[in-house]
Amino acid sequence: MILVEQPGLMTTVQDLGREGFGPLGVSASGAADAIALRIGNRLLGNREGAAALESTLVGGIFRFGIDTWVAITGSDFATTLDSEAVANWTVQSVRKGQLLRMQSTRSGARCYLCVSGGIDVPLLLGSASTHVLSGLGGFNGRPLRKGDVLHVGPGQPPSAGRLNPKFAASFAPRLCLRVTQGLQSDWFGEASVSAFFETPYRVTEASDRMGLRLEGAAIDLRVHDEMITSGVALGAVQVPAGGQPMIVFVEQQTTGGYPVIANVIAADLPSVGQLRPRDVIEFEQVSHEEARTQLLEQESRLGSTQLLLG
Amino acid sequence: MGDEQTEEAIALSPGNCARRPALLRASDQTVLVSFGGPITRETSQRVHRLAAALQDEPIDGVVNLHPAYCSLLIKFDSRRTTHVSVEQALNLRIQRDEPPAVAGGRSVEIPVCYEGDCGPDLAALARLRGTTIEELVRIHSQTAYSVYFLGFVPGFAYLGTVPEAIAAPRLVSPRRRVEAGSVGIAGRQTAIYPCAVPGGWQLIGRTPLSMFRPDRDPMALLACGDEVRFRPISREEYVRIEKGGL
Numbered sequence: 416m417i418l419v420e421q422p423g424l425m426t427t428v429q430d431l432g433r434e435g436f437g438p439l440g441v442s443a444s445g446a447a448d449a450i451a452l453r454i455g456n457r458l459l460g461n462r463e464g465a466a467a468l469e470s471t472l473v474g475g476i477f478r479f480g481i482d483t484w485v486a487i488t489g490s491d492f493a494t495t496l497d498s499e500a501v502a503n504w505t506v507q508s509v510r511k512g513q514l515l516r517m518q519s520t521r522s523g524a525r526c527y528l529c530v531s532g533g534i535d536v537p538l539l540l541g542s543a544s545t546h547v548l549s550g551l552g553g554f555n556g557r558p559l560r561k562g563d564v565l566h567v568g569p570g571q572p573p574s575a576g577r578l579n580p581k582f583a584a585s586f587a588p589r590l591c592l593r594v595t596q597g598l599q600s601d602w603f604g605e606a607s608v609s610a611f612f613e614t615p616y617r618v619t620e621a622s623d624r625m626g627l628r629l630e631g632a633a634i635d636l637r638v639h640d641e642m643i644t645s646g647v648a649l650g651a652v653q654v655p656a657g658g659q660p661m662i663v664f665v666e667q668q669t670t671g672g673y674p675v676i677a678n679v680i681a682a683d684l685p686s687v688g689q690l691r692p693r694d695v696i697e698f699e700q701v702s703h704e705e706a707r708t709q710l711l712e713q714e715s716r717l718g719s720t721q722l723l724l725g
Numbered sequence: 726m727g728d729e730q731t732e733e734a735i736a737l738s739p740g741n742c743a744r745r746p747a748l749l750r751a752s753d754q755t756v757l758v759s760f761g762g763p764i765t766r767e768t769s770q771r772v773h774r775l776a777a778a779l780q781d782e783p784i785d786g787v788v789n790l791h792p793a794y795c796s797l798l799i800k801f802d803s804r805r806t807t808h809v810s811v812e813q814a815l816n817l818r819i820q821r822d823e824p825p826a827v828a829g830g831r832s833v834e835i836p837v838c839y840e841g842d843c844g845p846d847l848a849a850l851a852r853l854r855g856t857t858i859e860e861l862v863r864i865h866s867q868t869a870y871s872v873y874f875l876g877f878v879p880g881f882a883y884l885g886t887v888p889e890a891i892a893a894p895r896l897v898s899p900r901r902r903v904e905a906g907s908v909g910i911a912g913r914q915t916a917i918y919p920c921a922v923p924g925g926w927q928l929i930g931r932t933p934l935s936m937f938r939p940d941r942d943p944m945a946l947l948a949c950g951d952e953v954r955f956r957p958i959s960r961e962e963y964v965r966i967e968k969g970g971l
Contacts, residue, residue, distance in 0.1 A: 434788040434789045434800070435788060435789050435790075436789075436879075437789045437790050437791040437792070437798075437800075437876075438776060438780070438790055438791075438792055438874075438875060438949075439875050439879060439880065439937075439944065439945050440875040440876050440877055440878055440879045440880055440881050440919075440937075440945070441879045443789065539939050540939075546879070548878060548920070548922060549878050549879045549919070549920045549922075549937070550920060551879060551939060552939075595750075595752060595753050597751075598749055598751050598757065641762075643762050643764060643793070643794050643795055643796075644793050644794055644876070644883070645757065645759070645791075645793040645794070645795070645796040645798065646751075646755075646757065646790075646791025646792070646793050646796060646797065646798025646876075647791070647798070648751045648752035648754070648755040648798060648800070649752070649754075649800075650752060651751075651752065668876070668877045668878060669791045669876045669877065669878075670791060670793045670874070670876030670877055671877075675751070678751065678752035678753070680752075680753045681752075681753055681754050681803055703750055703753050703808060706753035706803075707753060707803050707807065710753070710803055710804060711804065714804050
C-alpha cells in the first residue's frame with residue numbers, strides 16, 4: 416500500500432476513462448495526458464490503461480508500504496526518492512518505507528505516478544477514473560487527501576528500463592494546437608476567425624479538467640441563431656457570449672449550447688492536458704484526414720518495438 | 726465551465742418525422758446526427774430510437790453516444806475506423822428507422838420543497854412573471870413533463886415543457902455553486918441538479934431524492950421518455966425523506 420503524506424494541489428486516480436455512458440450524462444474523464452499514462456504503464460509492464468496518480472502543478476508526498484517499481488511520466492515535478500532525484504520516463508525500484516516526494520512543476524501541468532500493478536480502486540462503470548465535478552469514481556470520488564491509503568494491484572518485475580530518448584521529443588507537448596473546423600465556424604465574422612488563427616491566446620487560471628478558459632482576441636458572432644443544446648465533442652473550442660474561447664476537456668459536460676469555432680484534434684489532446692495557467696498557445700487548422708494521419712503516426716510511435724530501452 | 730447552456734424556449738410544433746437527418750463531422754473523432762429543430766417529442770423519439778439501436782447493435786469502432794434534443798453525437802475511435810465507415814453504417818441504420826409501436830416510459834413523481842431557501846429565486850421569478858409564489862408553484866407542480874435526454878453532468882435530465890407563464894430567463898451571472906437536488910427553470914425547460922455544480926438556471930425548489938447514485942440500479946433516477954411530476958412537500962417532509970435515504 417501507499418500512504419498519502421501530502422496530497423499535492425489536486426491529485427486524482429485516473430486511467431483511460433469510461434467511454435460509453437454519454438446517454439447517462441456521464442463523460443469519459445480519464446488521464447488529461449493519456450500518452451504519459453500509457454508510456455508509464457508500458458514501462459512497468461502494466462496494462463496500458465492501468466490506473467495511476469495524476470498530479471496537477473504541485474505534486475504530493477507518498478510513503479511506500481511495499482517493495483515495488485514506479486515510473487514517473489508527463490511533466491517534471493522534481494521528484495525525489497529519499498532525497499535522491501528520480502528521472503522521469505524511467506523505471507525506478509522502490510523499497511518498503513521509502514518516501515517519494517514530488518514538488519512544483521518545472522515544465523507542464525501534469526505528472527503521472529505509475530505503480531507496478533496499477534492503483535487498485537473499485538471500478539465505476541468499468542473505469543478507475545475520478546470524475547471530480549460529480550464526485551464519482553477513483554478514490555472515493557475525490558482528489559486525494561492526507562492520510563489516504565492506496566492499494567496496488569498485482570504486478571511483475573518490469574523488463575524495460577526507460578523511454579527511448581529518440582522518441583521523447585515526438586511526444587513533447589505542443590503549444591500550437593492543431594484543430595479541425597468547428598460546426599459553427601461560419602457563425603463568426605471573418606476578422607474574428609482570422610484573429611483566432613493568427614493571434615496567441617493565454618490559458619487562464621479558471622481552467623481545469625472540465626475545460627480551459629482562454630484569453631485573447633475576442634471572437635464575435637456574426638450569426639445569432641439559437642443553438643439547440645447538442646452533444647459536445649472532446650476538444651471543442653466553444654465561444655460563449657463575451658467572445659473568449661474555451662476548450663472542452665476530459666471531464667466535460669456531455670451536452671452544451673455554445674457555438675464551436677474549432678475542435679482540437681485527438682493527437683493533440685494530451686498536449687492540452689499539459690497546459691498551465693499563463694501558457695500562451697496558438698491554433699492551426701488542419702483537415703480531418705490530416706488529423707487522422709497525425710493520430711495514426713502517434714500510435715505507430717507508441718506501438719514501436721524501439722519505444723522502450725532496457 | 727459548467728454553466729450549461731440551452732436554448733431559451735422549447736417550441737411545440739408538428740413533427741418532422743419524414744425529414745432525413747444530416748450527418749456532420751463535428752471533430753476528427755465524432756459525427757453529429759442532426760435531425761434539425763424545432764424541439765418536438767417526435768424528433769426526440771427519433772434521437773432515442775437511433776441511440777437505442779446503436780447500443781443494441783453497435784457500429785464497429787463507435788465508443789460513445791451523446792444524445793440531445795434534436796441530435797445525437799457519435800464518438801468513434803479514429804485509430805480503428807473513419808468518418809466514412811461510420812457514416813455509411815449510420816446511413817443504413819437511419820434508413821431502417823421506423824416509428825415506435827408504443828411510447829414507453831414510466832411515471833415518476835419527484836417530491837420538491839418550494840419553501841424558503843430551497844427556492845432562492847422563487848420570489849423574484851414570481852414577481853418577474855407577474856404572479857404569486859403559490860401560483861408559480863401550482864403551475865410548476867401541476868404540469869406533466871417529459872424527459873428529453875440526460876446530459877450536462879451524470880443524471881441531469883432535461884425536462885419539458887414548462888408553461889410559458891412561468892418560463893424563466895437565465896441568471897445574468899450564474900451561481901458558482903448550485904446545491905445537489907436544486908430544481909431550476911431555464912427558458913421552458915426544468916431540471917434537477919444531481920450534484921453541486923456551477924449553474925445559471927433560476928432555482929425554485931429542492932428535492933431530497935438522489936438523481937444519480939452509483940450504488941443503485943439504474944444509477945440515474947430518470948430515463949429518457951419518462952413522465953415526471955413534481956409534488957410539493959413541506960420542509961418537515963423533505964427532512965423525513967432525506968433521512969429515509971430514498
